[in-house]
Amino acid sequence: GQQVMQIPQYQHVQEGEDFTTYCNSSTTLSNIQWYKQRPGGHPVFLIQLVKSGEVKKQKRLTFQFGEAKKNSSLHITATQTTDVGTYFCAGLIYNQGGKLIFGQGTELSVKP
Amino acid sequence: EAGVVQSPRYKIIEKKQPVAFWCNPISGHNTLYWYLQNLGQGPELLIRYENEEAVDDSQLPKDRFSAERLKGVDSTLKIQPAELGDSAVYLCASSLQLGNEQFFGPGTRLTVL
Numbered sequence: 001g002q003q004v005m006q007i008p009q010y011q012h013v014q015e016g017e018d019f020t021t022y023c024n025s026s027t028t029l030s031n032i033q034w035y036k037q038r039p040g041g042h043p044v045f046l047i048q049l050v051k052s053g054e055v056k057k058q059k060r061l062t063f064q065f066g067e068a069k070k071n072s073s074l075h076i077t078a079t080q081t082t083d084v085g086t087y088f089c090a091g092l093i094y095n096q097g098g099k100l101i102f103g104q105g106t107e108l109s110v111k112p
Numbered sequence: 113e114a115g116v117v118q119s120p121r122y123k124i125i126e127k128k129q130p131v132a133f134w135c136n137p138i139s140g141h142n143t144l145y146w147y148l149q150n151l152g153q154g155p156e157l158l159i160r161y162e163n164e165e166a167v168d169d170s171q172l173p174k175d176r177f178s179a180e181r182l183k184g185v186d187s188t189l190k191i192q193p194a195e196l197g198d199s200a201v202y203l204c205a206s207s208l209q210l211g212n213e214q215f216f217g218p219g220t221r222l223t224v225l
Contacts, residue, residue, distance in 0.1 A: 045213040088154050098210040102154030
């Protein structure tokens with residue numbers, strides 16, 4: 001079945017360092033969404049990318065959607081302790097009845 | 113505006129017992145989702161409702177799981193009987209329509225002993 005793979009599974013950084021997580025799908029996606037889940041919390045929507053090659057920024061966060069709409073990345077510049085949590089990508093596949101398939105997430109820890 | 117409400121937040125039961133989870137989505141959201149999340153994994157869709165109709169229940173283990181959304185608003189997910197492997201967090205989410213951002217509730221953490 002369709003899968004969305006996310007790497008790395010864990011990332012430990014020093015505060016101020018950059019962080020990137022990558023997401024790859026086995027099939028073309030209609031759109032891709034990114035969510036953040038704080039420890040003990042629930043997923044919270046960050047952003048949605050729809051167009052091929054799209055790039056969006058939210059302050060220190062930069063999101064990209066690949067040209068083939070099969071991969072995406074999230075880059076955080078100069079991490080802060082408030083960035084701690086697990087970042088999930090989720091790909092929407094319309095020809096599967098609109099199913100949103102989540103990656104396994106990248107857990108980010110930031111050492112002050 | 114109130115978010116997605118779920119209850120209970122925690123539930124501990126013995127195997128073979130029944131359990132039910134309740135979800136009240138954000139007002140006006142037609143689409144409701146039930147997900148299962150295991151530790152260290154992303155949410156996995158169990159069932160999706162468009163209003164009161166279950167439009168995707170392909171991942172729901174129908175021998176023991178059931179769900180309903182009778183009036184197209186709140187929803188109940190039931191497990192009967194529960195097994196040890198059902199221990200997980202059960203998340204409910206809602207969205208205005210398919211493809212829009214999803215708003216998640218706090219989840220119910222189920223422990224089956």
